[in-house]
Amino acid sequence: KIIKVICIILYYKIQKQLKIRFFVIYIQVHLNKLECRGKQQSCLSPGLQNVGAIHFFCNYEESRGNYLVDVDGNRMLDVYTQISSIPIGYNHPALMKVMTNPNNVSAFVNRPALGILPPENFPDKLIESLLSIAPSGMTRVQTMACGSCSNENAFKTMFIWYRNKERGYANPSEQEVGTCMINQSPGCPDLSILSFMGAFHGRTLGCLATTHSKVIHKLDIPSFDWPIAPFPKLQYPLEEFVRENAQEEARCLEEVEDLIVKWRQKGKPVAGIVIEPIQAEGGDNHASPDFFIKLRNIARKHGCAFHVDEVQTGGGTTGKFWAHEHWGLDDPADVVSFSKKLLTGGYYHRDELQPDKPYRIFNTWMGDPSKNLFLSEVLNVIRRENLLEEVTRSGKALLQGLYALQTQYPHILSRARGQGTFCAIDACNDATRDSIMIKARNKGLFMGSCGEKTIRFRPTLVFKEYHVHQLLNILNDVLAEHK
Numbered sequence: 001k002i003i004k005v006i007c008i009i010l011y012y013k014i015q016k017q018l019k020i021r022f023f024v025i026y027i028q029v030h031l032n033k034l035e036c037r038g039k040q041q042s043c044l045s046p047g048l049q050n051v052g053a054i055h056f057f058c059n060y061e062e063s064r065g066n067y068l069v070d071v072d073g074n075r076m077l078d079v080y081t082q083i084s085s086i087p088i089g090y091n092h093p094a095l096m097k098v099m100t101n102p103n104n105v106s107a108f109v110n111r112p113a114l115g116i117l118p119p120e121n122f123p124d125k126l127i128e129s130l131l132s133i134a135p136s137g138m139t140r141v142q143t144m145a146c147g148s149c150s151n152e153n154a155f156k157t158m159f160i161w162y163r164n165k166e167r168g169y170a171n172p173s174e175q176e177v178g179t180c181m182i183n184q185s186p187g188c189p190d191l192s193i194l195s196f197m198g199a200f201h202g203r204t205l206g207c208l209a210t211t212h213s214k215v216i217h218k219l220d221i222p223s224f225d226w227p228i229a230p231f232p233k234l235q236y237p238l239e240e241f242v243r244e245n246a247q248e249e250a251r252c253l254e255e256v257e258d259l260i261v262k263w264r265q266k267g268k269p270v271a272g273i274v275i276e277p278i279q280a281e282g283g284d285n286h287a288s289p290d291f292f293i294k295l296r297n298i299a300r301k302h303g304c305a306f307h308v309d310e311v312q313t314g315g316g317t318t319g320k321f322w323a324h325e326h327w328g329l330d331d332p333a334d335v336v337s338f339s340k341k342l343l344t345g346g347y348y349h350r351d352e353l354q355p356d357k358p359y360r361i362f363n364t365w366m367g368d369p370s371k372n373l374f375l376s377e378v379l380n381v382i383r384r385e386n387l388l389e390e391v392t393r394s395g396k397a398l399l400q401g402l403y404a405l406q407t408q409y410p411h412i413l414s415r416a417r418g419q420g421t422f423c424a425i426d427a428c429n430d431a432t433r434d435s436i437m438i439k440a441r442n443k444g445l446f447m448g449s450c451g452e453k454t455i456r457f458r459p460t461l462v463f464k465e466y467h468v469h470q471l472l473n474i475l476n477d478v479l480a481e482h483k
Contacts, residue, residue: 056070056071057070057071058070058071059071059073060090060091061091063078063090063091064089064090064091065089065090065091065092065460065462066078066079066089066090066459066460066462066463066467067090068090068446074444075444076441076444076445076446077444077445077446077467077470077471077474078090078446078459079445079446079447079448079457079458079459079463079471080446080447080448080456080458081458081459081460083340083448083458084280084312084317084340084341084448084458085339085340085341085343086341086460087315087316087341087342087343087378087382087460087461088378088381088382088387088460088461088462089460089462092381092462094377094378094380094381095374095377095378097377098373098374098377104370104373106119107119107369107370107373108370111365111368111369111370112365112369113364113365113366114143114365114366114367114369115359115362115363115364115366118369119369122369122372125369125372125373125376126141126143126372128372128376129372129375129376129379130143130342130344130346130348130372130375132379133321133379134348135308135310135322135324135325135332135333135336135348136325136329136332137331137332137333137350138332138333138336138348138349138350139350139351140348140349140350140351140353140354141346141347141348141349142157142346142347142348142349142361142366143344143345143346143366143367143368143372144339144344144345144346144347144363144366144367145344145345145363145365145366145367145368146339146345147202147311147312147337147338147339147340147345148201148202148203148204148207149202149204149345149363150311150337150338150339150345150346150347151201151202151206151207151210151274151307151309151311151337151347152202152204152206152207153347153361154274154307154335154337154347154349155193155206155207155210155272155274155307156206156360156361157335157347157349157353157355157361158193158271158272158305158307158334158335158353159189159191159271159272160355160356160360161271161305161352161353162191162269162271162272162303162305163189163191164356165303169356172187173186175187190267190268191268191269191270191271192224192225192226192227192263192268192269192270192271193206193209193210193226193270193271193272193273193274193307194226194227194228194229194256194259194260194263194270194272194273194274194304195209195210195211195212195226195227195228195229195273195274195275196212196228196229196230196231196275196279197212197228197229197230197231197282198212198213198231198279198282198283198285198451199211199212199213199231199274199275199276199279199282199309200212200213200214200217200276200279200280200281200282201274201276201309201311202311203217205221205222205223206224208221208223209223209224209226210226210274212228212282213279213281213282213283213450213451214281225268226263226268227259227260227262227263227270228259229252229255229256229259230251230252230255231252231279231282231285231287232245232248232249232252232285232287232291233248233285234248234285234286234287235248236414236415236416236417245288246288246290249287249288249290249291249294252291253291253294253295253298256273256295256298257298257302260298260302260304270302270304271304271305272299272304272305272306272307272334272335273295273298273299273304273305273306273307274307274308274309275292275295275307275308275309276308276309276310276311276312276313277292277308277310277313277318277323277324277326277327278312278313278318278323278419278422280312280313280450280456281312281450281451282450282451283424283450283451283452283454284417284418284422284423284424284450284451284454284456285451286417286419289326289327289328292324292327292329293327293328293329293330296329296331296333297331299334300331305334305335305353306333306334306335307333307334307335307336307337308322308324308333308335308336308337309337310322310323310324310336310337310338311337311338311339311340311345312340313422314336314338314339314340314341314342315338315340315341315342315461316341316382316387316388316391316420316461317341317391317420317421317422317458317461318391318395318419318420318422319388319391319392319395319419319420319421320388320420321388322336323419323422324336326419332350334349334350334353335347335348335349335350335353336348336349341461342375343371343374343375343378344367344368344371344372344375345367346367382461385462387461387462388461390461390462390463390464391420391421391461391463392420393465394421394459394463394464394465394467394468395418395419395420395421395422395423397465397468397469398418398421398423398457398468398471398472399416399417399418399423401468401469401471401472402416402418402423402425402472403416404472405425405472405475405476405479406425408476408479409479409482411428412427412428412432412436412479412482413425413426413427413428413479414426414428418457421457421458421459421463422457422458423456423457424450424454424455424456424457425454425455426451426453426454426455427453427454427455428453429453430452430453432453432482433449433453433454433455434449435482436455436475436478436479436482437449437455439478439481439482440474440475440478443474443477443478444474445470445471445474445475457471
């Protein structure tokens with residue numbers, strides 16, 4: 001009881017001085033822990049499944065553009081944007097207009113099972129939205145609901161393609177049909193997907209086997225025995241370590257080939273390689289275009305599908321609509337998955353990866369037609385306002401500003417890097433990183449984190465140069481006060 005009284009007093013003092021209501025959650029969580037000590041059952045705050053990850057509650061009605069407002073009216077420049085998923089800012093007028101258009105009401109009220117009963121205009125809407133921005137070489141698109149289920153079904157597509165090749169596109173044998181129902185080979189073949197250390201491809205079971213960014217994602221979850229290759233650890237500044245970085249990338253590519261051969265010898269051949277253009281959750285890890293071009297060639301050489309996961313990098317944030325466009329591939333990818341800034345999930349693929357039978361790639365909703373309405377309008381805004389050019393300009397200003405800050409505070413910051421506004425910088429350790437982020441939030445700047453000690457920047461496509469200067473000024477104030 002004494003602890004409760006003290007916490008309540010502290011709450012009202014802090015609420016009055018800082019107006020930050022997330023402190024309430026902190027108190028509730030810790031009071032629950034005190035009350036639950038010695039009990040076996042899980043103790044959660046009433047009405048919430050898990051409050052451990054919540055930062056603060058938001059007032060989305062009052063949020064506008066690049067600014068997020070919390071429940072107490074505090075207005076923050078948001079450069080985390082719902083984990084990089086807001087394309088053109090909060091409450092954009094063009095999207096509000098989509099909501100008020102009476103012709104769109106049915107798409108919001110009726111959510112169909114797209115795989116069996118799509119609306120009459122669905123093909124036209126796909127052509128207008130997703131197919132109008134299809135990556136090079138991609139002729140087909142499959143919609144899904146989120147990034148994880150997009151990658152999960154992309155993996156299945158690659159497995160189906162690989163097995164169809166192996167059997168010469170003949171019908172499966174009776175043995176295959178029979179054994180698949182009891183989770184046995186050959187009906188359930190021992191195939192694998194090669195991924196990279198530091199990768200994040202999702203939290204569902206198949207995706208989790210290819211995710212290697214944080215322990216909390218994987219702990220206690222059974223996984224597949226699939227190969228994991230090293231991702232290049234580049235040294236910065238890049239221009240000072242050209243030879244060393246080239247050697248590091250060559251080492252990683254050699255390991256990829258060794259793993260493909262090793263897993264084939266183990267009887268678990270690699271059906272596909274999955275990689276992010278920039279490892280986001282794993283710490284904003286970059287590699288050169290040459291690395292990705294050579295990796296694509298390795299996939300082709302060994303008969304593996306090449307899957308580029310653009311869930312976080314797709315949608316224009318790197319200055320091109322698809323980050324892998326920066327590589328200059330002559331031989332495009334086989335599969336490109338997307339979500340986040342495209343407001344719906346899914347993946348593009350080549351014709352030859354089209355599943356051979358219905359229901360092989362299937363679920364109840366398989367996406368949401370109403371999201372295509374929003375995406376079409378987002379694309380109109382991007383084209384009308386030349387937002388990819390805006391991203392390039394703002395990204396250059398942001399990266400130059402980060403270079404200047406790490407020069408001014410070399411004991412705190414290092415390894416500034418980025419493409420477009422998809423930027424990051426490392427703190428000297430995780431505690432310092434977390435302290436900088438909290439202090440910046442109290443000054444009106446909301447940033448994200450990733451990796452072990454990285455601050456990541458994920459602004460909207462309407463993030464302009466004056467927003468960059470606001471960000472840098474706040475960050476500079478925080479760093480100047482840092483002890």
